[in-house]
Amino acid sequence: MIPAPDLAFTLNGRTVSTVDGSIGAPSMRLLDLLRLHAGQTGTKEGCGEGECGACAVLVDGELVNSCLVPVGQLHGCTVTSIEGLPRVDPLVTAFARAGAAQCGICTPGMVLAARALLDRVPQPTLDDVREALAGNLCRCTGYARIYTAVLDAATDAGPGKAGGR
Amino acid sequence: MSAVDPVSGQPPAPWYRPVSLADALSARARWRKDIVAIAGCTDLMVGWNAGARRLPPVLDLSALAELRSIEAGPDSVTIGATASCASIARHPVIAGRLPMLVASARQTGSVAIQNRATLGGNIMNASPAADNPPVLLAYGARLTLASVRGIRTIDYASFHAGYKRTLAEGDELLVSVTVPFPAERVTAYYRKVGTRRAQAISKIAMAALIERDDGAGPAVVRNASFGFASVGPVPLPAPSLSRSLRGLPLSGIDRAQVERALAADLAPLDDIRSTAAYRRSVAVNLVLAAIDAAREAAPRG
Numbered sequence: 001m002i003p004a005p006d007l008a009f010t011l012n013g014r015t016v017s018t019v020d021g022s023i024g025a026p027s028m029r030l031l032d033l034l035r036l037h038a039g040q041t042g043t044k045e046g047c048g049e050g051e052c053g054a055c056a057v058l059v060d061g062e063l064v065n066s067c068l069v070p071v072g073q074l075h076g077c078t079v080t081s082i083e084g085l086p087r088v089d090p091l092v093t094a095f096a097r098a099g100a101a102q103c104g105i106c107t108p109g110m111v112l113a114a115r116a117l118l119d120r121v122p123q124p125t126l127d128d129v130r131e132a133l134a135g136n137l138c139r140c141t142g143y144a145r146i147y148t149a150v151l152d153a154a155t156d157a158g159p160g161k162a163g164g165r
Numbered sequence: 166m167s168a169v170d171p172v173s174g175q176p177p178a179p180w181y182r183p184v185s186l187a188d189a190l191s192a193r194a195r196w197r198k199d200i201v202a203i204a205g206c207t208d209l210m211v212g213w214n215a216g217a218r219r220l221p222p223v224l225d226l227s228a229l230a231e232l233r234s235i236e237a238g239p240d241s242v243t244i245g246a247t248a249s250c251a252s253i254a255r256h257p258v259i260a261g262r263l264p265m266l267v268a269s270a271r272q273t274g275s276v277a278i279q280n281r282a283t284l285g286g287n288i289m290n291a292s293p294a295a296d297n298p299p300v301l302l303a304y305g306a307r308l309t310l311a312s313v314r315g316i317r318t319i320d321y322a323s324f325h326a327g328y329k330r331t332l333a334e335g336d337e338l339l340v341s342v343t344v345p346f347p348a349e350r351v352t353a354y355y356r357k358v359g360t361r362r363a364q365a366i367s368k369i370a371m372a373a374l375i376e377r378d379d380g381a382g383p384a385v386v387r388n389a390s391f392g393f394a395s396v397g398p399v400p401l402p403a404p405s406l407s408r409s410l411r412g413l414p415l416s417g418i419d420r421a422q423v424e425r426a427l428a429a430d431l432a433p434l435d436d437i438r439s440t441a442a443y444r445r446s447v448a449v450n451l452v453l454a455a456i457d458a459a460r461e462a463a464p465r466g
């Protein structure tokens with residue numbers, strides 16, 4: 001019938017494509033491409049159905065759940081998983097300082113959800129943070145430390161204190 | 166890595182990603198419902214991830230720029246079928262004129278879901294619990310469907326024919342949704358009653374648009390339109406309620422009246438999320454709350 005299209009996109013600064021074989025079937029979940037084929041195992045699988053946010057990554061700067069994204073839709077996009085954040089991202093520092101990670105399964109998704117928020121709303125309120133992170137479940141921390149970390153990171157990165165970007 | 170379907174281990178199903186609507190419609194005409202249209206995949210991938218079967222051939226709509234745009238005119242806004250809930254909620258004209266649509270778009274799952282979920286997918290998935298349909302019903306939206314045979318528009322209120330059945334033909338795609346701006350002196354009231362704010366499927370949701378007539382005497386209902394979710398097999402307008410309220414003074418509408426009218430409009434069920442009796446009584450409460458809000462907005466109460 002119709003052949004699978006040629007497909008290429010940027011993953012954490014590198015190009016992946018069907019031409020060099022780094023992408024297989026277009027129906028492959030972005031989550032599987034990351035973990036099984038690109039060696040980017042920072043992204044976690046929790047529920048596999050969009051409910052938990054453990055698999056969250058940024059596509060063109062917007063938060064998405066990679067378990068619900070077939071790679072066939074990503075032609076020309078820029079994908080950033082936790083490995084693609086700058087090492088000095090103020091969020092990572094703030095999470096560590098606030099004790100916002102315990103088992104750490106939710107942390108990559110939480111950090112990226114927070115990154116997407118701060119890129120849009122540099123000085124969020126607690127309500128903004130709650131809403132932005134509502135799709136990211138954490139079984140360990142009870143959330144309070146996570147919210148604190150995000151608000152701290154916003155302050156750290158505020159005017160005069162340039163953070164990671 | 167070889168190109169195999171990750172689920173079946175067989176060669177992948179055909180995957181078609183046209184960049185023009187004409188090409189998409191030709192594919193739809195040729196394969197009809199054998200080719201699955203995909204948009205944000207937030208409904209489809211959940212099913213595909215759960216069932217270990219070979220994926221069907223896919224018609225990916227995500228490269229069609231013409232399906233993604235949001236165009237504001239003088240009297241209405243036309244929202245492309247693949248516009249995301251996030252882009253709808255952020256749109257300045259929608260924010261100014263259609264606040265209930267902003268509210269429903271921002272309740273369509275978490276941020277990560279809203280970024281991918283499309284308005285067209287929310288409609289075409291045809292869940293009776295979907296969040297945007299009640300609002301589209303209350304605002305009197307119209308749908309534009311296209312096929313190689315041409316383009317047609319239909320009232321959204323007539324689109325859902327039965328549980329998970331719509332009036333879309335096998336060769337058609339949903340192209341856009343046109344939402345007229347409401348008249349002056351309207352009160353828009355939308356509530357989703359669920360369990361947890363961001364993600365929960367609604368137990369019941371209602372959107373109401375109540376237009377007042379502020380004549381010499383007490384304010385009366387000139388027009389009232391409603392949309393309900395999770396109180397029947399499809400998203401439901403409430404035509405008998407609308408008829409029964411027309412012309413009544415906003416301060417003189419009682420519970421029994423609303424109950425009677427709604428009994429004819431709604432067909433709630435008992436299910437794991439709630440009971441029929443609870444849903445009926447919440448529906449009446451929501452209507453009364455909308456009427457209260459309209460009365461409070463009137464100059465002479």
Ligand SMILES: Cc1cc2nc3c(=O)[nH]c(=O)nc-3n(C[C@H](O)[C@H](O)[C@H](O)COP(=O)(O)OP(=O)(O)OC[C@H]3O[C@@H](n4cnc5c(N)ncnc54)[C@H](O)[C@@H]3O)c2cc1C
Pocket residue numbers: 049050051201202203204205206207208209210211226246247272273274275278281282283284285286287288289290294295296297337338339340363364365366
């Ligand atoms: C975790 C989670 C939470 C959710 N929460 C909510 C919620 O709170 N409220 C809510 O209403 N929904 C919710 N949903 C459901 C879903 O996100 C929405 O229904 C969404 O709008 C579907 O859009 P989509 O683009 O992702 O659809 P897809 O999955 O791409 O498609 C859905 C259906 O529509 C068809 N289709 C799509 N576009 C077209 C078109 N243009 N023409 C013809 N057919 C088309 C497809 O063939 C398919 O049958 C949730 C889903 C998940 C996974």
Ligand code: FES
Pocket residue numbers: 044045046047048049050051052053054055056065066067068
């Ligand atoms: S694994 Fe993707 S949202 Fe849970």
Ligand code: FES
Pocket residue numbers: 100101102103104105106107137138139140141
């Ligand atoms: S730290 Fe364990 S799930 Fe959040």
